[in-house]
Amino acid sequence: MRFLKPHFFSFLLFGLLISVSATAQSQLQSPEDFLGYELGSQWTPHHKVMDYFWHVAEQSEMVKAKKYGETNEGRELMLAYVSSTQNVERLDEIRKNNLKRTGLLEGKPKAGNTAIVWLSYNVHGNETSSSEAALKTIYELVRLDNPDTKEWLQNTVVVMDPMLNPDGRDRYVHWYKETVGDSFNAYGEAREHHEPWPGGRTNHYYFDLNRDWAWLTQKESRARVEEFQKWMPHIHVDFHEQGYTSPYYFAPAAEPFHKAITEWQRDFQYTIGENHAKYFNENSWLYFTREVFDLFYPSYGDTYPIFNGSIGMTYEQAGGGYAGLGIKKPVGDTLTLKDRLTHHHTTGLSTVEISSKNADKLVDNFADYFEEAQNNPEGKYKTFVIEKENNPDKLQALFSLLDKHKVEYGQAGQNENVSAYNYKTGQTRRVRVEKGDYLVSTYQPKGVLARILFEPRPELADSVTYDITAWSQYYAYGLDGYAVPEQLDVEAAPAPQKEINNTADEKAYAYLAEWKDLSDVGLLADLLKHDIKVRFSEKAFKIEGQDYAPGTLVITRSDNKNRGKDFERLVTELATKHNQQVDAVSTGFVQSGADFGSSSVRYLEKPRIALLSGEGTSSNRVGEVWHYFDKQINYPVTLVDTDYFSSVNLDNYEVLIMASGYYGSEIDSSQFDELRNWISEGGKLIALQGANSYLAGKDGFNIENKSDDGNGGDSPDSGTVLDEYGDQQRERISGFNSGSIFKISLDNSHPLAFGYDDHYFSLKLNADAYSYLEDGWNVGVAKGDARMSGFVGYKAKEKLRNTLTFGVQEMGSGSVVYMVDNPLFRAFWYNGKLLFGNAVFMVGQ
Structure with a gap:
């Protein structure tokens, strides 16, 4: 290869450099x-x-x-x-x-x-x-x-x-x-x-x-x-x-x-x-x-x-x-x-x-x-509003990310009525920005990056792309807020700090911890690792003037009598470690809901968890689950490779996780029968993304591929048979969804959806469509046109109407959790991590 030919100045400079630096570089080796x-x-x-x-x-x-x-x-x-x-x-x-x-x-x-x-x-x-x-x-x-x-x-x-x-x-x-x-x-x-x-x-x-x-x-x-x-x-x-x-x-x-x-x-x-x-x-x-x-x-x-x-x-x-x-x-x-x-x-x-x-x-x-x-940022929206009443753990997680990227944020100094895009509804309406709401303005050095991270619908100039097309951090973190087309005044303010005051109380009948966020999953994992026995309430209740939602952790002294005086110290120390508040209550007699001795206040077994890995599985998808347990909630998981899965005694585990993959050639019929028997005898299988395709239509599993409604084919007079050869890629993407955001309707009375409202914004990564479960719980479904953001081909959009996203099937004494969308994808969809925690710890208890 050749580079620029040296000219006269280069040779002068070359000689000068040799005279100055030759000694310093005399030991430099190629x-x-x-x-x-x-x-x-x-x-x-x-x-x-x-x-x-x-x-x-x-x-x-x-x-x-x-x-x-x-x-x-x-x-x-x-x-x-x-x-x-x-x-x-x-x-x-x-x-x-x-x-x-x-x-x-x-x-x-x-x-x-x-x-x-x-x-x-x-x-x-x-x-x-x-x-x-x-x-x-x-x-x-x-x-x-x-x-x-x-x-x-x-x-x-x-x-x-x-x-x-x-x-x-x-x-x-x-x-x-x-x-x-x-x-x-x-x-x-x-x-x-x-x-x-x-x-x-x-x-x-x-x-x-x-x-x-x-x-x-x-x-x-x-x-x-x-x-x-x-x-x-x-x-x-x-x-x-x-x-x-x-x-x-x-x-x-x-x-x-x-x-x-x-x-x-x-x-x-x-x-x-x-x-x-x-x-x-x-x-x-x-x-x-x-x-x-x-x-x-x-x-x-x-x-x-x-x-x-x-x-x-x-x-x-x-x-x-x-x-x-x-x-x-x-x-x-x-x-x-x-x-x-x-x-x-x-x-x-x-x-x-x-x-x-x-x-x-x-x-x-x-x-x-x-x-x-x-001074003059481009883009439709100039200010992104994050409501102050959002979960403080989610706010802290988001602002920690913004700090790492040097994206500035602050708070609104006054109440103000503005026209804005509402992320929850997907509509533009007059909204009220409250004093103290958090604001991210595009009028800042990192204004372009702020726009990219928060924009409701990324501005895709061409639909032929090979990665996800939506990623708004409102949806990723499960936050309520607005995108405002005008510049709002931002007052400097730090990220919110939770007020934690955990005090050991020797007279406490029980300690209560909310269940709303990944941090709560981390606390539960730590409690179980320390052999603290935990219950959770399947119903909302009120005690000592305080309301608690389904999923609330109930840690009773009665269940932990063997811990003696160490009980309250360990519970409060672990809660403080995870920046979570635990409330001490003096009775198990509630004002409304179920008392702590009720059958609807379930004892939470400490699960032993296995994760299938190896040939036939997607290494990226396995890694996401492994990282979740190892680095995010610090709870033990055993990775089991498919090449020796037949020799594994599943009775040693309560939970088996199948990440996305192609299992057909890796699990033979006898292994599959053993898996089904293990579930029926009390095991829990969690199937993520492509693993559901493997289970669909198999004996004993109720998940079924959605049948073609007649919109997937082309009739001779439809015109598509005369499309030009050069347009074939665009024709293919009509049935394609590389990654877009859908608003999923949730049954939040089911343990799989504890900690959520009646909806969840899901990152849907493909056009795989499954019918509602005929015998099981349809916990999360995409009703009608549920797309909120990102590109979806018109055929794929039609196919995904009224389909299963998250479901639970009871099988004998055990259960199967179908997670058609992967809430752990690339570990950045923060709001999905509680959903996966529910699948692991709450479902089937």
């Missing part, structure tokens, strides 16, 4: 010398990648590095800052100047425009070539005999994250090294091209980190975004891999673009793409642009930076886990790891080059972006 092998000939494990980056930082005055976090498995996360020696000496000044341009830091920036380019490698663990490319790229940036890169770095700081997902990458690399022979086998039939479950794409808990930038459910994401907020780069590149037969993909991206993306952000993607094309043309490498990879869903490594003012981009190299060290392509040539890293290295350097050439434009347009956000 990646090949440091590692002892040629890049691309084998995989470089995480620790060696880190070692080389630290080596470069120690030997070169052009680099500083820092550890910014650790993964779940204890692997290091690090950043390297690369620039001219003069810039490296004033990195903090450059960083603060940039933050002042955004308005996130007060003050006026000093003169001088320094472009900030952030390069992120290997967010998907088995897309491994980019971390290899990172080794080559940092060396090329700092080696003294490359005058071009030295010129670029005079006005550019490059931030490099060489490996975003070390746990997933090492999972893949270690497997491959154990599997490959003395040399790689390029034929796709070879076992080295067939990764076993769960694959290396995801992190330790099987989460896709490239879909977690906005939601920050994973520790790697939280650590990374905290550093991102300190810099707010002008360019962000996320290096990926795709199918091994594809050409290289780079910017400009495909439609749909979210309408919040500016013309400048669109245009500069073309400028970058043209620069890449120059080098790819010279080397006769195939590439494509403006297809497949759109800019809509806000939690990607390209879109999240875009909604924070950057030029965010995804670069996709052919390969992935299937390619290994080399794979024969259909055209007959062999794609090698060296090819793949070379392509990523080329676009990485090309990005630095074009950013340096356009540093003034980048910085000036970046500053304009934030000035516009603060």
